[in-house]
Amino acid sequence: MIRPGGLFNKIIRSHSNDEDTARRERILNTLLLSCGGLFVASFLISLYQFFILPQYRGLYPVFFLLIIFWLGFLYWFSRTGRLKIASYLFLGSFALLPTYAIYHWGADVVAGLLFYILVIVMSGILLGSRGGLIATGFAVLFINVVTYLQVNKIIDPISYWKAKPFNMSDTFAVSIIFSIIAIVSWLSSHEVEKSIIRARKSEADLKDERDSLEVKVDQRTKELKEVQAEKMSQLYRFAEFGRISSGLFHDLINPLNAVSLNLGKTDGTAEETKQYVGNAVRAAKKLEDLVVAVRKQLTREETKALFLIEQEIRHVIEVLSHKAEKANVELRFTPKSDIQIFGDAIKFNQIVLNLVANGIDACMPPTAELVPVSLADRWVRVSLVEEPEVIIMIVEDNGVGIPEHHMSKIFEPFFTTKINGQGIGIGLSMAKRIVEKDFGGVLIAKSEAGRGSSFKVSLPMHKQAIEYAA
CATH class of the missing domain: 3.30.565.10 (Histidine kinase-like ATPase, C-terminal domain)
Structure with missing residues (x-):
C-alpha cells in the first residue's frame, strides 16, 4: 500500500542527477500541483457562484478550467526533462495575471501587487538570482508605466471596485495569493534545509573518509617505516660486522694457533700431555665462545x-x-x-x-x-x-x-x-x-x-x- 506522502514524493521526484536541477524541478512540480489544487477549488467555487448569485462579476469558471489544463501541460513538460522551458512558461503565465489585473483595474490593485511579489520570489527560486532581478525589473517598469498612463488619463482603468467593500470573492482571491506565497516560502526554506543537511552529511562523510584515509596512511607509513627500520637493522649488522671482521679473524687465529701448538706437544710425558691437552681444550672453548658471539651478530632468528x-x-x-x-x-x-x-x-x-x-x-x-x-x-x-x-x-x-x-x-x-x-x-x-x-x-x-x-x-x-x- 502506497502512503499519501510517498505518492506525493513520487509525483514530484526529479529524474535529474544534478542536485540544483533536481531541487528546482521538485519545487516547480510542487508549485504546479499546489496551484492546480487551488485552481480546482477556485473552479468549483466560481462554478457555484456563477449558478447561484444573480449578478456574478467574477472570472468565469471556464477560465479556471483552462488554467488547470495549462498547469497540467507544464507539469508534463517538467517531467519530460524540459525544466527550463516549463519554468519560463509557468512564471510567464503567473506574470500575465498581475499584468492583466494592474492594466485593467489600476496600478494600486492589491491582488496584482501581491501577484508580482509572488512572481519575483518564484523567479528567484526557479531561475536563480538573475531571473529574480529580471522579474523585479519587469514588474517595476510595468507598474510605473501603468501609473504614468493612468495619471495622464491615457488609459482609464476600471475603478468601481474601490468603492465596493471587500466580499468573499475578494477575500478568497487574496487568500489564494497568500497561500501560494506561503507554499513558495515553505518550499524554499525546506529545500534549503535539505541542502544544508545534505551538505553537512557530505561534509561529515568526507571528514570520516579523510580521517579513515589519514589513519590508513599513518598505519601504512608506520608499517613501511618498520620494514625500512628492520632492513636498515639487518644491513647495519652486516656493515658493522664488516668493520670489525679483521679483528674477528685475528681473534679466531689466536685460539686456533693455541690449539695447534698445544696438540703438537702431546708426545711427551703423561703429565705434560695432560697439561697441553687442557690448554688446547681451553683454547677450543674460547674459539667456540667467539664463534657463538659472531653468530649472534649475523643471525636473524627471534x-x-x-x-x-x-x-x-x-x-x-x-x-x-x-x-x-x-x-x-x-x-x-x-x-x-x-x-x-x-x-x-x-x-x-x-x-x-x-x-x-x-x-x-x-x-x-x-x-x-x-x-x-x-x-x-x-x-x-x-x-x-x-x-x-x-x-x-x-x-x-x-x-x-x-x-x-x-x-x-x-x-x-x-x-x-x-x-x-x-x-x-x-x-x-x-x-x-x-x-x-x-x-x-x-x-x-x-x-x-x-x-x-x-x-x-x-x-x-x-x-x-x-x-x-x-
Whole structure:
C-alpha cells in the first residue's frame, strides 16, 4: 500500500542527477500541483457562484478550467526533462495575471501587487538570482508605466471596485495569493534545509573518509617505516660486522694457533700431555665462545626467553675486544651473574654492541668536531643495576662527548658526528628502536663535550618474565 506522502514524493521526484536541477524541478512540480489544487477549488467555487448569485462579476469558471489544463501541460513538460522551458512558461503565465489585473483595474490593485511579489520570489527560486532581478525589473517598469498612463488619463482603468467593500470573492482571491506565497516560502526554506543537511552529511562523510584515509596512511607509513627500520637493522649488522671482521679473524687465529701448538706437544710425558691437552681444550672453548658471539651478530632468528645479561655482554666484549685493543681503549665490565631478563637475547646483544662500539669510536681520534680529553687513559665501561621492577644498564665512555646542539638529533637515523668512514648514523637509532619496541624500555643519553657520554638503558621486568621464571 502506497502512503499519501510517498505518492506525493513520487509525483514530484526529479529524474535529474544534478542536485540544483533536481531541487528546482521538485519545487516547480510542487508549485504546479499546489496551484492546480487551488485552481480546482477556485473552479468549483466560481462554478457555484456563477449558478447561484444573480449578478456574478467574477472570472468565469471556464477560465479556471483552462488554467488547470495549462498547469497540467507544464507539469508534463517538467517531467519530460524540459525544466527550463516549463519554468519560463509557468512564471510567464503567473506574470500575465498581475499584468492583466494592474492594466485593467489600476496600478494600486492589491491582488496584482501581491501577484508580482509572488512572481519575483518564484523567479528567484526557479531561475536563480538573475531571473529574480529580471522579474523585479519587469514588474517595476510595468507598474510605473501603468501609473504614468493612468495619471495622464491615457488609459482609464476600471475603478468601481474601490468603492465596493471587500466580499468573499475578494477575500478568497487574496487568500489564494497568500497561500501560494506561503507554499513558495515553505518550499524554499525546506529545500534549503535539505541542502544544508545534505551538505553537512557530505561534509561529515568526507571528514570520516579523510580521517579513515589519514589513519590508513599513518598505519601504512608506520608499517613501511618498520620494514625500512628492520632492513636498515639487518644491513647495519652486516656493515658493522664488516668493520670489525679483521679483528674477528685475528681473534679466531689466536685460539686456533693455541690449539695447534698445544696438540703438537702431546708426545711427551703423561703429565705434560695432560697439561697441553687442557690448554688446547681451553683454547677450543674460547674459539667456540667467539664463534657463538659472531653468530649472534649475523643471525636473524627471534626467540624470546629468559637469558643472562652478563653472558650477552661478555659475547659483545669478545667480538669488540680486538677493535678496542687496536684503539687503545679498555673495556671495563663488572659482572653480575644472576641478572636475568625475558626477551630476545639477539636483540639485546645488538643494543650492547651498538652502544659499546659507539663508545669505542668516541675514544678514537679524530672525530668530526672534537678530540678526546686524554689520549692515554681511554675506556668504555658497562655496568648493571638491578632494581625491583627495572634492570638498568649503563654504558659510559670518556671519549669526545657530544656537543649540546646535537643531543636532540643523536637518535635520528643517519645522523652522525663522526668523520667519513667511522659510521653512518644507524647504531644509536637502531638501539633506541630495539629498546622501546622489543623490550618496552627507555634509552636516555647524557653527554658533555670533551668529557664523554653516558647511555642509560632501563628495561622493565615484564609479567611474562616472572611467570616464565616460575
